[in-house]
Amino acid sequence: MRRDFCDGIGIARLLNATLVMPKFEAAAYWNESSGFADVFDVDYFIQQMDGFIKVVKELPPEVASKEPFRVDCSKRKGQFDYIESVLPSLLKYQFISITPAMSQRRDRYPLHAKAALCQACYGALRLTRSLEQKAAELLEAIPKPFLSLHLRFEPDMVAYSQCEYQGLSPASKDAIEAARGDRKPWTGELARIWRKRGKCPLTPNETAFIFQALSIPTNTNIYLAAGDGLMEIEGLKSIYTNVVTKSELLSGEDFLNMHGNTKAALDYYVSINSDFYVATFFGNMDKMVAAMRAYNGLHNTVFLSRRAYAELTSKGLDGKELKQALWLAHKEDFAMGRGSALPDCFCDFKS
Secondary structure, three states: OHHHHHHHHHHHHHOOOOEEOOOOOOOOOOOOOOOHHHHEOHHHHHHHOOOOOOEEOOOOHHHHOOOOEEEOOOOOOOHHHHHHHOHHHHHHHOOEEEOOOOOOOHHHOOHHHHHHHHHHHHHHOOEOHHHHHHHHHHHHHOOOOEEEEEOOOOHHHHHHHOOOOOOOOHHHHHHHHHHHOOOOOOOHHHHHHHHHOOOOOOOHHHHHHHHHHOOOOOOOEEEEOOOOOOOOOHHHHOOOOOEEOHHHHOOOHHHHOOOHHHHHHHHHHHHHOOOEEEEOOOOHHHHHHHHHHHHOOOOOEEEOOHHHHHHHHHOOOOHHHHHHHHHHHHHHHOOOOOOOOOOOOOOOOOO
């Protein structure tokens, strides 16, 4: 959500257009009803974007009754794609709806569009006051120093990956099977190729093994930044015993009534403020957290390599030999700076 919104700001500035505050797509995010204003401070955002781009909360009356003209931007990536292909529709219909492409060439934007995007992502977007207070309360409750771990091993994640795993509990197998739908797992040689490409999520047990290979002490305080339904978590907790979650640290009816969006916002806040951040996947949240941490001068960020783990285990390595090889595969990433993993490395100014 944050990624698409930041991209939308850059595109609106490219087109010299007014941006209408977006509505979250319930089908795309946890099937819930929370809106932008439930997560982000709208008034603060509009105020901070003044001088960069015009932002309005609602459509003007003369346009509000119309359906927007929808423009497919799935293949639009650079400045001229939007100016040549999207701007004519905006001028003709006055009101268009777009979904930014997943892979943007923000680095090729002109300076004025880069400035608007950077201001939006790193200066103007903040959580609502109540949500930030709850996030600060959560951060305060976590034993220090601590490592924030974004672990992705939920049934839908595994089902989407089309990977199969040996040794899972019957409950995990049932949950994955229920989430698969038409996505059947790869088998035979295709499954081996797929896994060696790093397409399969790390299990909690594999994560713990890589942690040991990186000499992360087993008494490390770990905050688990993850959603509901995480499977096989005992594979991590049996080795790393100081693992805490937001549901354990926060209580009260307001937390119980939180939706997926607001709970994810808590994880994001804690992760960008943690002493260390480790991710088992390279998803949207991980990219945004790494970028914000680097922007704030926090470089203790590591992405565990699923590909290295799969390639090394496929060669028959195990025990000390595997740990040594995993250390060599990760050692250059221990103090990650502004590398290729950061999507907005041109946002290096401070206002």
